Amino acid sequence: DDVQSQAAQIPRYVRVNSLKWSIDEAVMAFQKSGFDLGNPRDGRYFARDAHIENLLLFPRQAQLTDTPEFSDGRLIIQDKASCFPAIVLGPPAHPGCVIIDATAAPGNKTSHLSALMGNQGKIFALERDRKRYGTLKTMLARAGCGNVEALNLDFLSTNPNDEKYARVTHILLDPSCSGSGIVNRMDHLVESESESSSVAHAERLAKLAAFQLQMIRHAMKFPAVVKIVYSTCSIHPEENEQVVSAALRSTEAAASGFRLAPRTTVLPAWSRRGKPGILCDADTAAVVRCSPEDLTNGFFVSCFIRPFGTLSDMR
Ligand code: SAM
Numbered sequence: 001d002d003v004q005s006q007a008a009q010i011p012r013y014v015r016v017n018s019l020k021w022s023i024d025e026a027v028m029a030f031q032k033s034g035f036d037l038g039n040p041r042d043g044r045y046f047a048r049d050a051h052i053e054n055l056l057l058f059p060r061q062a063q064l065t066d067t068p069e070f071s072d073g074r075l076i077i078q079d080k081a082s083c084f085p086a087i088v089l090g091p092p093a094h095p096g097c098v099i100i101d102a103t104a105a106p107g108n109k110t111s112h113l114s115a116l117m118g119n120q121g122k123i124f125a126l127e128r129d130r131k132r133y134g135t136l137k138t139m140l141a142r143a144g145c146g147n148v149e150a151l152n153l154d155f156l157s158t159n160p161n162d163e164k165y166a167r168v169t170h171i172l173l174d175p176s177c178s179g180s181g182i183v184n185r186m187d188h189l190v191e192s193e194s195e196s197s198s199v200a201h202a203e204r205l206a207k208l209a210a211f212q213l214q215m216i217r218h219a220m221k222f223p224a225v226v227k228i229v230y231s232t233c234s235i236h237p238e239e240n241e242q243v244v245s246a247a248l249r250s251t252e253a254a255a256s257g258f259r260l261a262p263r264t265t266v267l268p269a270w271s272r273r274g275k276p277g278i279l280c281d282a283d284t285a286a287v288v289r290c291s292p293e294d295l296t297n298g299f300f301v302s303c304f305i306r307p308f309g310t311l312s313d314m315r
Contacts, residue, residue, distance in 0.1 A: 006292035007183040011057035012064060013049070013080045015108075018115045019144045021074040023054050029069065030056070051270070052083045054115075073142035078108045081181075081290035081299030085231040086112040088266055088288075088303050091170045097121030099170040102155040102219065105132035107139035109174055114145035122147055124168070128154040156214060160221040170227045171219045175212050177232040177239050178205060181290075181298020205238040212243045213250070216304070220252035228258065228304040235291075235298040241278035244287060244302045248279075253304075260286040261303040 016026045027048070031037060035046045035058070046062075049055035057080075058064060069075045086109050091099050097117060101110045104125035113123055125140070125148050127133040133152040140148050158165065212232070219228045230247075232239050247253060248260065263273070263285040272294060274287040290299035 008060060010060065010079075010183060010292060010295055010297065012060055012062055013078060013083075014056045014058065014064065015052075015076045015078045015083060015112065016054045016056065017074055017076055017111065017143050018054055019111075019119055020072070021069070023048065023056075026056065026069070026075065033067075035062075049080060051267075052080060052087070055080060055083060071142075073111075073139075073144055076108060076111065076143065078112070079297050079299075081294075081296040081301075082108060082231075082233070083112060084267060084288060084290070084299065084301045085109055085172055085174055085229050086116055088301055089113065089170050089172050089227060089229040091117050091121070093118040093120055095120045096167070097169065098165075098167040099123050099172070100155075100165070100168050100219075100222075101125045101172045101174075102215065103127070103173060103175045104150070105129065105136040105139075107136045107143070109172060110136070110148060111140060111143040111145050113172065114140075114143070114147055117147060119145065119147050122149065124148075124165070125150045126153045126155050126158070128152070156218055158218075160218070161223065165222055167224055168222050169224050171222065171225055171229075173215050173219055173228060173230045175215050175232070177208055177212070177234040178236060179233055181233040181235045181300075183292050183297055205236055208234075209238050209243050209246075212239060213246050216243070216247040217250050217252040220247075220250070220256045220258050220304070226306055227261070229301065230304070231299065231301045233297060233299050235289075235300075237275050237278055240289075240300040240302075241274050241284070241287065244283070245279055247304070248283070257306040258304045259306070261305040262286055265305075266301070266303050 016023045035044045038047055046058045091097050104110045105127040110125045127136050137150050216230055260283045267288050270288055272289045274284040276284050288301040290296040
C-alpha cells in the first residue's frame with residue numbers, strides 16, 4: 001500500500017558524529033568496505049545528504065549497524081528530519097553557552113547539539129523516564145559528549161528561576177507525541193488508526209497537545225532563554241500548528257515576548273512549510289514540515305525567539 005511503498009523509498013540515514021569522526025573519514029571507510037559513493041544503480045550505493053552536513057544516506061536494505069563505528073559512537077543512525085531541530089536551535093560553540101534539552105532520551109538530538117557546540121559550554125539533558133534515562137547516559141558516553149549533564153527529571157517540575165538554569169539561553173523541546181509521522185519503525189511505535197475508534201484517537205491527540213503546550217509554556221518562563229525549538233514526529237496539526245498557535249496566544253508568550261522566528265532564519269531553503277489555515281501566513285511559512293515525499297519521516301519543527309531587549313522590559 002501507499003505507506004509501505006513510501007517507507008521503501010526512505011533511505012537509511014547515518015549521522016557522522018563530529019565529536020569522534022569526520023565525514024571524509026567516514027566516506028573513505030565506507031568506500032573501503034565496498035560502498036560506492038554516488039552510484040544510485042548499485043545496491044552498495046551511498047551519498048552525502050544534500051541538506052545536512054555530516055549526514056550520509058544508504059539504501060534501505062543496507063546492513064549497517066554491526067560495525068565498530070556504530071558501537072563506538074562514531075556513527076549514529078538518525079533520520080534526516082530529526083537532524084533539523086538541533087540545527088534550527090543552533091547553539092553557539094562557545095564555552096559560555098548553556099542550554100537545556102528538555103526531553104532527551106535516547107539522546108540523538110542531545111549528541112547532535114553537543115557536536116554542534118564542539119563539546120563546549122553546557123547541556124542539561126532532562127529525561128523523566130528512569131529506563132530511558134539509562135539509555136540516554138549510555139548513548140552520551142558512547143558518543144563522547146563531555147559537555148552534557150544528564151538529569152533524571154520531569155522538565156515540568158523544574159523551577160525556571162533556579163540559579164542552576166539562570167544562564168540557559170536555548171531550549172530544545174522534542175516531547176512525546178503520537179509518532180504518526182514515523183513510516184519506518186524506529187524507536188517509536190507506528191500508530192495504527194484502525195486500532196482505536198476516532199473518538200479515542202481525538203482524545204489521545206487532545207491529551208498529547210495539552211501536554212505539549214504545557215511544555216512550551218514552561219520553557220518560556222526561563223529568564224535568560226531567547227530561543228526555543230519545538231518539534232514532533234507527528235503529522236497531525238493538533239500536535240503541531242495548533243499547539244504553536246496556542247503557545248503564541250499564551251500568557252507566557254505575552255509576558256516574555258516570544259514569537260516565531262521568521263522563515264528566513266528557519267531552514268529557509270526547505271520548501272515544505274506549515275499546514276495552511278491555522279497560523280497567520282507568515283507564521284505558517286516560519287514552521288517546517290517533512291514528509292515521506294521529501295524522503296524523510298513525517299516531522300514538524302518550529303522555533304520561538306524573543307529579542308534580547310524584551311527580557312529587561314519585563315522586569
Ligand atoms: N529528543 C530525543 C532524541 O532525539 O533522541 C527523543 C525524545 S522522545 C520523542 C520524548 C522523550 O521525552 C521520551 O523519552 C519521554 O520519556 C520524555 N519525556 C516526556 N515528558 C517529559 C517531561 N515532562 N520531562 C522530561 N522528559 C519527558
